[in-house]
Amino acid sequence: MNEPWICAACAVEYPGDTEPPEVCPICADERQYVPDGGQRWTTAPELRDAGNRVQVRELAPGMWGLTAYVGIGQTAILIESRSGNLLFDAPGMIDDESVDAVRALGGIDAIATSHPHMFGAQSAWSAAFGDAPVWVSAADEAWLGLRPPTMQTWSEPFDVLPGITLDVIGGHFPGSAVAYRPRDANGRRSVLLSGDGVMVTPGGRVAFMRGYPTLIPLSAAVVRRIADRLSRYDTDVVWNNFGRRTRDYGSDVIAEDAQRHIDWVNGVFDHLT
Numbered sequence: 001m002n003e004p005w006i007c008a009a010c011a012v013e014y015p016g017d018t019e020p021p022e023v024c025p026i027c028a029d030e031r032q033y034v035p036d037g038g039q040r041w042t043t044a045p046e047l048r049d050a051g052n053r054v055q056v057r058e059l060a061p062g063m064w065g066l067t068a069y070v071g072i073g074q075t076a077i078l079i080e081s082r083s084g085n086l087l088f089d090a091p092g093m094i095d096d097e098s099v100d101a102v103r104a105l106g107g108i109d110a111i112a113t114s115h116p117h118m119f120g121a122q123s124a125w126s127a128a129f130g131d132a133p134v135w136v137s138a139a140d141e142a143w144l145g146l147r148p149p150t151m152q153t154w155s156e157p158f159d160v161l162p163g164i165t166l167d168v169i170g171g172h173f174p175g176s177a178v179a180y181r182p183r184d185a186n187g188r189r190s191v192l193l194s195g196d197g198v199m200v201t202p203g204g205r206v207a208f209m210r211g212y213p214t215l216i217p218l219s220a221a222v223v224r225r226i227a228d229r230l231s232r233y234d235t236d237v238v239w240n241n242f243g244r245r246t247r248d249y250g251s252d253v254i255a256e257d258a259q260r261h262i263d264w265v266n267g268v269f270d271h272l273t
């Protein structure tokens with residue numbers, strides 16, 4: 001197979017055997033944007049030749065961030081389960097050094113993405129780790145450019161690895177997904193990896209939007225639905241897809257900031273504007 005095309009703006013991969021689409025559908029969507037210079041395509045070798053690398057750093061016990069400052073520049077999270085590691089979201093490129101670093105941390109047993117903006121170079125990461133299964137939320141399957149050979153779709157909550165649950169919360173995308181790991185006997189705090197279905201904001205609070213760079217809101221009813229869905233998880237810390245986390249008890253932050261959002265869009269605070 002030829003090197004996959006990578007959208008220079010969002011760093012999502014597309015099949016390399018054919019011409020790339022005229023415009024990346026993910027960037028052309030109202031939740032993202034095509035940069036002023038127009039659509040540009042690149043490849044992983046080109047990104048590496050330009051000096052880009054995936055940086056691996058510890059975020060918390062049993063959790064590491066993988067960051068490549070290409071495309072959206074997300075921080076994918078490698079998280080330990082009771083048996084094996086999950087890569088939640090994928091960097092937009094891959095290089096030998098980061099593969100070696102991840103191998104030293106136990107490798108990757110499964111990959112899951114929070115939503116299409118985070119597909120990144122998931123096929124390459126799967127191939128580098130023994131064709132690890134790539135779990136894609138069924139409601140967002142149509143956004144896939146390059147379909148990983150080991151792709152599996154899902155829609156109901158399930159344990160992707162022992163002790164890590166995937167769940168769909170919707171909102172940002174209909175298939176927007178989270179991963180939850182409860183507290184454990186080693187004293188590790190419970191974590192909710194939220195992609196940007198729940199966006200952790202500067203200061204460690206959270207917000208809920210349909211579009212982030214383009215700032216398109218969600219209704220009160222949808223935010224209520226998301227908060228109700230997440231109330232089943234006893235969450236100490238929410239981590240987003242940029243290596244940012246909540247400071248106070250996560251379940252309270254979600255409940256309080258969901259209510260704040262609902263009150264604002266319902267006009268409760270209109271006298272303040």
Ligand SMILES: [Zn+2]
Binds near residue numbers: 026
């Ligand atoms: Zn794109």
